[in-house]
């Protein structure tokens with residue numbers, strides 16, 4: 428069992444719990460709103476009344492999507508007027524708490540469709556490590572605090588449950604998985620974006636010293652898990668099988684796919700070079 432790997436990881440705690448406890452990602456996402464506005468200003472929009480498509484990759488239960496979607500819609504309306512339809516599509520894993528998402532979209536006082544009858548929301552329960560849309564379908568993509576989650580957990584982490592505490596071949600296995608996943612995520616989005624479309628990605632990462640700031644918290648949590656084993660609340664096997672399937676990347680890991688000539692799968696990195704926010708567009 429010790430090195431058995433899992434194919435997937437879980438989703439955020441349901442029953443609306445994520446929405447109640449996600450202020451850190453909300454704050455991180457807000458840092459990227461100027462990038463999102465700039466992206467909207469620069470998307471090529473064909474004439475006519477065809478819907479404009481916004482994709483929200485890794486929406487969870489929706490509360491933290493309201494502000495970015497409102498920002499994008501407001502900027503779009505300045506360009507296309509009030510009548511042209513806008514599709515907003517929220518994507519998350521099939522086991523996500525979509526009931527809460529739809530409740531938020533219908534009744535949250537800050538919902539982005541308030542006073543705008545030409546917004547049409549929907550959701551897709553599918554991994555963003557698969558194709559989610561047909562080719563060249565999406566005008567604007569947004570993904571916040573989601574692509575930090577790996578498509579699979581490559582191995583267990585002896586003595587801990589977060590990759591930050593690992594070294595040697597364990598750390599390398601996660602780094603390889605993260606590099607593959609990042610390239611795959613970008614290549615899928617590149618195919619789904621329309622020509623000149625833009626993708627804004629927000630990720631929690633490591634600073635240039637390799638620190639996230641969460642290390643003391645994870646250390647405390649790890650000690651608490653060890654105590655739970657001692658008290659018999661969980662078994663040693665259960666503890667050994669616990670792994671957080673997230674890999675916070677360094678700036679150079681995020682930019683690696685673009686290192687040769689600044690492009691990757693027809694995406695150009697338009698990065699604000701800050702650690703947390705990157706914007707990409709397809710070659711127009």
Ligand SMILES: C[S@@+](CC[C@H](N)C(=O)[O-])C[C@H]1O[C@@H](n2cnc3c(N)ncnc32)[C@H](O)[C@@H]1O
Nearest residue numbers: 452485486487491519520554555571572573576
């Ligand atoms: C920390 S939440 C972020 C939610 C929201 N975007 C925010 O900024 O607060 C990460 C979300 O990404 C989703 N996620 C993780 N891996 C995914 C995958 N492979 N495909 C789709 N969604 C995924 C999780 O299910 C979760 O809902």
